[in-house]
Amino acid sequence: MRNLATKVRGHTTGWYERLATLQQGYYYPWESTIADGDGESAYADLVRQHLSPACDVLEVGCGHGVDAVAFAPLCRTLRAFDQVDRYITLARKAATESGIDNATFLCRNSSADRNGGQVTVPALTDSIDVVISRRGPTNWIEDVPRFCRSGAVLIQLNPLAPLTEYAWNPELPEGLRQSPPDADPDAGMLHAVETRLAKVDLCIHSCWTFDVPELLHEPRDLYRLLTFGNTPEEVPSWPEAEQHLTQLFARHAVTGGLELRHRRFLWQAIHSQ
Numbered sequence: 001m002r003n004l005a006t007k008v009r010g011h012t013t014g015w016y017e018r019l020a021t022l023q024q025g026y027y028y029p030w031e032s033t034i035a036d037g038d039g040e041s042a043y044a045d046l047v048r049q050h051l052s053p054a055c056d057v058l059e060v061g062c063g064h065g066v067d068a069v070a071f072a073p074l075c076r077t078l079r080a081f082d083q084v085d086r087y088i089t090l091a092r093k094a095a096t097e098s099g100i101d102n103a104t105f106l107c108r109n110s111s112a113d114r115n116g117g118q119v120t121v122p123a124l125t126d127s128i129d130v131v132i133s134r135r136g137p138t139n140w141i142e143d144v145p146r147f148c149r150s151g152a153v154l155i156q157l158n159p160l161a162p163l164t165e166y167a168w169n170p171e172l173p174e175g176l177r178q179s180p181p182d183a184d185p186d187a188g189m190l191h192a193v194e195t196r197l198a199k200v201d202l203c204i205h206s207c208w209t210f211d212v213p214e215l216l217h218e219p220r221d222l223y224r225l226l227t228f229g230n231t232p233e234e235v236p237s238w239p240e241a242e243q244h245l246t247q248l249f250a251r252h253a254v255t256g257g258l259e260l261r262h263r264r265f266l267w268q269a270i271h272s273q
C-alpha cells in the first residue's frame, strides 16, 4: 500500500488511463454538497459569456465530453481532445446521443514529449477563437500563438490543493493519509500559469480564487474521495477502513457532514497578436 497523497497533486497519463478502466468517464465518485459561489459554476458562466454562433472553440482535456456537449450548441464549431482514448469514445457517443453535429473529438496528448519536443494541440493554424479547459493540463498555452486567431480568449479552471492539512488527516489509516499541502499552493498555481503564458508573451487578464465548503455526508463518501483512481490492491478495503472513518466522522463532522474545502483557480487571457 502507498500513501495516496503523493498522487493528489498531479495525475500522470497512466493514472488517467487506469481511472478510465475503473469507472466510465472522468467524474468524482463521491456525493457531496458544495456551497454556492464555487469555481466550477463560475467557469461555466464565464465560458458562456464568450461563446457565440460565430466562434470556433477548442476544449483541452475534455474527459468524457460533459462540457463539450453543453457548450457545442452555443458556438459554430467545437473541437475537443483528450489523451485517453476511452474518454473520447464516450464523448463521441454523448455528442451523438445529444444530436450535436458541430463537435469533433480527438484522442491526442498535447505535451512536448509526445510531439517531438514541441507542445502541439490538434487544431489548424489560426483556427480558434476561444480555448476552454476545465481542470485540463496547462501545456497547450505554448501552442496558442500558432492555432489561435487574434483576439482569442483563453479560459481555464485549475484545481487548488488545500491550504492547510485537515485536522482529521492524521487520524486516517495508513494508506489513506495524505501528505501535508505545499506551503502556498495558490501562489504556486498562479506562478505556473503565468510562467507558461509569459513564454509566449501573454499574461493573465483576470483571475479569481474560489474557496468554499464541500460537505461529505457519509464516511463512505470520504472513502470514495480518498481512494479515487486507486486499484483495490493499493488501499485499505472499505471493511478495513469503515470503523476508522465512522469514528473520524463522529469526532469531526459538523451539521451536514464532514467539511472539506472546494478550491479552484479560474483565469482568462487574451491572445491579442
Ligand SMILES: C[S@@+](CC[C@H](N)C(=O)[O-])C[C@H]1O[C@@H](n2cnc3c(N)ncnc32)[C@H](O)[C@@H]1O
Residues within 6 Å of the ligand: 016, 026, 027, 060, 061, 062, 063, 064, 066, 081, 082, 083, 084, 087, 108, 109, 110, 111, 133, 134, 135, 136, 137, 139
Ligand atoms: C481532471 S480531468 C478533467 C476532465 C474534464 N475537463 C472535466 O472537467 O470533466 C483532466 C483531463 O485532462 C486530460 N489530459 C491531461 N493531460 C493531457 C494532455 N497532455 N493531453 C491531452 N489530455 C490531457 C486527462 O486525460 C483528463 O481527462
